[in-house]
Structures are given as structure tokens and as C-alpha cells.
Amino acid sequence: MKLVSAKDMLEKAKAGHYAVGQFNINNLEWTKAILLTAQEMNSPVILGVSEGAGKYMAGYKTVVGMVNGMLECLNITVPVALHLDHGSYEGALACIEAGFSSIMFDGSHYPIAENIEKTKELVRMTREKGLSLEAEVGSIGGEEDGVVGMGECADPEECKMIADLGVTMLAAGIGNIHGKYPENWAGLSFETLAAVQEKTGKMPLVLHGGTGIPEDMIKKAIDLGVSKINVNTECQLSFAAATRKYIEEGKDLQGKGFDPRKLLAPGYEAIKATVKEKMELFGSVGKA
Ligand code: 13P
Numbered sequence: 001m002k003l004v005s006a007k008d009m010l011e012k013a014k015a016g017h018y019a020v021g022q023f024n025i026n027n028l029e030w031t032k033a034i035l036l037t038a039q040e041m042n043s044p045v046i047l048g049v050s051e052g053a054g055k056y057m058a059g060y061k062t063v064v065g066m067v068n069g070m071l072e073c074l075n076i077t078v079p080v081a082l083h084l085d086h087g088s089y090e091g092a093l094a095c096i097e098a099g100f101s102s103i104m105f106d107g108s109h110y111p112i113a114e115n116i117e118k119t120k121e122l123v124r125m126t127r128e129k130g131l132s133l134e135a136e137v138g139s140i141g142g143e144e145d146g147v148v149g150m151g152e153c154a155d156p157e158e159c160k161m162i163a164d165l166g167v168t169m170l171a172a173g174i175g176n177i178h179g180k181y182p183e184n185w186a187g188l189s190f191e192t193l194a195a196v197q198e199k200t201g202k203m204p205l206v207l208h209g210g211t212g213i214p215e216d217m218i219k220k221a222i223d224l225g226v227s228k229i230n231v232n233t234e235c236q237l238s239f240a241a242a243t244r245k246y247i248e249e250g251k252d253l254q255g256k257g258f259d260p261r262k263l264l265a266p267g268y269e270a271i272k273a274t275v276k277e278k279m280e281l282f283g284s285v286g287k288a
Helices: 007-016 028-041 051-056 060-073 089-098 112-129 156-163 190-200 215-223 233-248 265-282
Strands: 020-024 045-050 080-087 102-105 132-137 142-144 147-149 169-172 205-207 226-231
Touching: 007 020, 007 226, 020 028, 020 080, 020 265, 028 045, 028 060, 028 233, 028 265, 045 051, 045 060, 051 080, 051 089, 060 080, 060 089, 080 089, 080 132, 089 102, 089 112, 102 112, 112 132, 112 156, 132 156, 156 169, 156 190, 169 190, 190 205, 190 215, 215 226, 215 265, 226 233, 226 265, 233 265
Parallel strands: 020 045, 020 226, 045 080, 080 102, 102 132, 132 169, 169 205, 205 226
Antiparallel strands: 142 147
8 A cells, every 4th residue: 555644544533532653763673563563453553754763764765765665565555654753844845755645844943923834834735745734832842853842731722723724633732741751740731632622623633752651641632632642762662672682681692693683673573562552552453
């Protein structure tokens, strides 16, 4: 199956009261692990690519080539969207050009008028090409690609202004942060989430910073209108722990254990297990 926009899968998730996972990719092992797990789980999936990861993987065109190649060679038939994560305006243009099927423009650090103006322009461009577009209001906390956000709660009125531009999905800050949550984290602001959904009607909402949010909060967020949940750090942690174990057990020193196909296998399996667990929690299994 060819790459698809995230629109249909999110509308179905919204109507069916579950969420589709966005799993960020970093290399070939990540991509293959996520695609094969989605296929095994018969689940729709969104592959997220940050600008930093895009650069690391030798550019957006390389990413598009790799993902399209895998869809064909691995016989992936579940719906897959290739999505720019936290894109700048320039990054969004580059990904539209390179063949991504979904774009996030993160204008949350601009004054609202500028966020609106740039998002409006991208609504027009993505619509022309049949791509989905995610916008953001209220910055997500934590660090991503060197940018540290404070984890604000979005203003529901501003969310309405952005939603009304015709974006496909909206990320609203509700006290969530990227990376591990600190001990003293106050939790998600369900009050903000409910107010944002009330103002934005049927708009599918996006929850960033999916790593480490307790299961009951994930379920409540889905109940209140979240249809897409982003996970990145948790796959990195599982990959690192499994790779560490392999090396600490001295397996790379046994036989041909140094072969990258062997050395990276436990990390690859660990990503698959994490993705499976999240798909089960989000309720997207069997929804392809
Ligand atoms: P985590 O790294 O906290 O899982 O967040 C991922 C994310 O929100 C990507 O946009």
C-alpha cells in the first residue's frame, strides 16, 4: 500500500474512541520494527520524523525512499502515514516536496497571529496535494532537537482559531512534556483538554510526549478527544536497554556476535515489543 494522509485514520479513531500511535523513526531498524509490528497488529500507524532525525537519516528524500521501499518489499497493507514532526515552515515545504504524506507545522513559539498566518498558508499547500496537516498551540515541554519548551497549557480560544483554518489535527499543550516526566510532574490538565475539545468540535487532538504517561491518563485523554499519541523516547529507552544487555553479557564477543545484524537484533525486538504494547493501550489493534 502507498503512503496515505493521516486524515481518514484519525477520523476513524475519533469516531471509534481509540488513538493511532505516532512512533518516531531514527534509522532502518526503527522503521522496519514499527512497520512490521503495525502489520502484525493490523493497526494503522504514523511514522514521525523530526527535522533532526531527517538530517541524521541523510535527508527527507532518503527517508521517503526507505519507507516506500519497505512498504513494497515487506508487503505492508495497513495504512501508514509518513509525518514530519515539529516542522518549521521551511521544513514543511521540504517534506511536501520530498513526498511525505503528512506534515506538522509547529508554530507554537510564534505570536498567535504569525502562527495563524503560516498555518493558513500550509493548509492551502497540503490540501492541494491531499496531505494531512497538524498544527500546534501552547508549546509542549521538555527538550526536542535542542529546543526546550516549558509545557504550557494552550488557550482554548487560540486552539479554535487554528482549528478553524481547516487543519486535520491539532496538538494542544496540556502540561505534557517530551522525554521522561520528572518526579514532581503535575499530570495532564484534563480541564484544558476538555475546554479545547469543546471549542474545536470534532477536531482530532494530538497528545505529544507519550512516553511515561500513566495508562489511566492515556485512557482518559482518549475519552476526552485525543486521537493521535506520539511516542519517541520510550522506543529509544527500550532499544538502549536491550543493546546494553547484549553487550554486557559479552555476546558481541562470541562467534560473529559483532555482526550488526546480530548486535542490533535485541534492540530491534525491544522496539517491536514497545510498539505492540502502545498499540494495545491506544486501542488501535485490528483497526487497519
Ligand atoms: P516522547 O519522546 O516523550 O515519547 O514524545 C514524543 C513526541 O511527542 C514527538 O513529537
